[in-house]
Amino acid sequence: MGTRVAIVKCRDYDRARVKEAIKKAFDLLGGVDLFIKKGDRVLIKPNILSGRLPEDGVCTHLEVIRQVARIVKECGALPFIGDNPGGSMTPAKAYEGSGLTSLAKGEGVELKEAKDIKVVKGIPVAGYFFECDKIINLPKMKTHSLMGLTGAVKNMFGACAGLYKAELHKRFPSPEEFARAVVDVFEIRKPSLVLMDGITGMDQAGPSAGRVRDFELLIAGQDSVAIDAVFAALIGIKPLDVFTTKEAYIRKLGEADLDNIEVSGEGISENLIDDFQLPGGPGLIRTLGPLAKFAAGFVKFGPSINERLCRKCMICRDTCPVSAITINSERSKVDLKKCIRCMCCHEVCPYKAVELKRNFLAKGFGL
Ligand code: SF4
Numbered sequence: 105m106g107t108r109v110a111i112v113k114c115r116d117y118d119r120a121r122v123k124e125a126i127k128k129a130f131d132l133l134g135g136v137d138l139f140i141k142k143g144d145r146v147l148i149k150p151n152i153l154s155g156r157l158p159e160d161g162v163c164t165h166l167e168v169i170r171q172v173a174r175i176v177k178e179c180g181a182l183p184f185i186g187d188n189p190g191g192s193m194t195p196a197k198a199y200e201g202s203g204l205t206s207l208a209k210g211e212g213v214e215l216k217e218a219k220d221i222k223v224v225k226g227i228p229v230a231g232y233f234f235e236c237d238k239i240i241n242l243p244k245m246k247t248h249s250l251m252g253l254t255g256a257v258k259n260m261f262g263a264c265a266g267l268y269k270a271e272l273h274k275r276f277p278s279p280e281e282f283a284r285a286v287v288d289v290f291e292i293r294k295p296s297l298v299l300m301d302g303i304t305g306m307d308q309a310g311p312s313a314g315r316v317r318d319f320e321l322l323i324a325g326q327d328s329v330a331i332d333a334v335f336a337a338l339i340g341i342k343p344l345d346v347f348t349t350k351e352a353y354i355r356k357l358g359e360a361d362l363d364n365i366e367v368s369g370e371g372i373s374e375n376l377i378d379d380f381q382l383p384g385g386p387g388l389i390r391t392l393g394p395l396a397k398f399a400a401g402f403v404k405f406g407p408s409i410n411e412r413l414c415r416k417c418m419i420c421r422d423t424c425p426v427s428a429i430t431i432n433s434e435r436s437k438v439d440l441k442k443c444i445r446c447m448c449c450h451e452v453c454p455y456k457a458v459e460l461k462r463n464f465l466a467k468g469f470g471l
Pocket residue numbers: 409413414415416417418419420421431436452453454455456457458
C-alpha cells in the first residue's frame with residue numbers, strides 16, 4: 105500500500121462539526137488506535153507562530169487542538185501541548201495571546217515550555233520533544249514569504265527553542281539552504297500523525313500577514329511530506345517546487361510523488377483551491393518558467409516598515425538576526441545593506457506593518 109492521506113471537508117469551526125471531521129479523517133487512515141496507544145505520552149504540536157487569535161488564520165485553530173487532545177485522551181493516552189513561537193516572543197506570551205492557555209486549562213492539558221534544552225546535531229531542541237512517545241503534528245495551511253508554503257514539515261521547525269531559529273536564518277539565508285536547516289530539525293523527531301488545519305488558512309503574504317481564506321479542508325496522514333505534497337497539489341503547484349518538500353523527499357523522509365500517495369475521502373481534483381496566491385518573494389521563484397527564473401536573478405526584494413501601521417513594539421528589532429532594524433520615536437527603518445531577506449520581521453510583526461518591497465522587475469513578473 106502506498107502512503108495514505110485523507111482529505112475531509114469541514115465548513116467551519118463549529119465544535120461538533122470539527123469533532124466529526126477529525127474522527128472521519130482518522131478513520132479513513134485506519135483509525136486513531138493505529139497511531140496512538142493506551143498509556144502513550146503524546147505531544148500535540150500546533151502552529152502557534154505568535155499570540156494571534158484563531159480568526160486571524162495564523163495559528164492552528166483552538167477547536168482543532170481541543171478535539172485532538174480529547175481524542176488522545178479517549179485512546180487512554182496522555183496529551184500535552186507545546187510549540188516555540190517565531191522571533192523573540194516567549195511561548196507563554198504566545199500561548200496566552202492565542203487563547204491556548206485558557207483552552208489547556210479548561211481541558212486539563214499541560215502546556216509545555218522549553219525549560220530544558222537538548223542539543224542534537226548542534227540544534228537546540230525543546231526537551232519535551234523527547235519526553236513523549238508520539239507526536240501529533242497540527243500544521244496550518246498557509247503560505248510563507250521565504251519558503252513559499254509552510255506546511256507539515258516546516259511546522260516541526262517549532263521544535264527549535266529560543267532565538268536559534270533566527271540564528272539559522274543568518275547562517276542559511278537562501279530558501280534552499282534554509283530548507284535544509286528546516287529538514288535537519290524535522291529529521292530529529294518525526295511525528296506519528298499529522299492533521300493539517302485548512303478549514304481556514306492563508307494565501308498571499310503568509311505566514312502572518314496574508315489573506316485569510318476558507319479552504320474548508322482537513323488533511324490527515326502519517327507522512328508529513330505527503331501531506332505537504334497534497335497541499336501543493338490542491339493549490340496547483342508541483343510538490344517538488346516547495347523547498348522543504350523537495351529536501352525531505354531527497355532524504356527519503358517521506359513521499360512526494362502523488363502517484364504513490366493514496367488519497368481517500370475527498371479527491372484532489374474536485375477540491376482544487378481557486379485563485380490561491382503564493383506570496384511575492386523568493387518562495388515563488390521555483391514555480392516560474394525557465395525564462396522568468398533567469399530574470400528572477402535580477403529581482404530585488406526587501407522588507408520595509410509602514411510607519412503608519414508600526415506600533416513600535418520592538419518585536420521585529422529583537423528578532424532580526426543581523427540587527428538591521430532601528431525603531432525609535434522618530435523612525436522605524438530597515439537597513440537594507442545589512443538585511444539578509446530572511447523575512448522574520450514580516451513573520452513576527454503582529455500589526456502587518458512590515459511590507460515586502462520589490463523592484464520593477466519583480467513587479468513585472470508578478471512576484
Ligand atoms: S514593524 Fe511591527 S514588529 Fe516592528 S516595531 Fe513596528 S509594529 Fe512592532
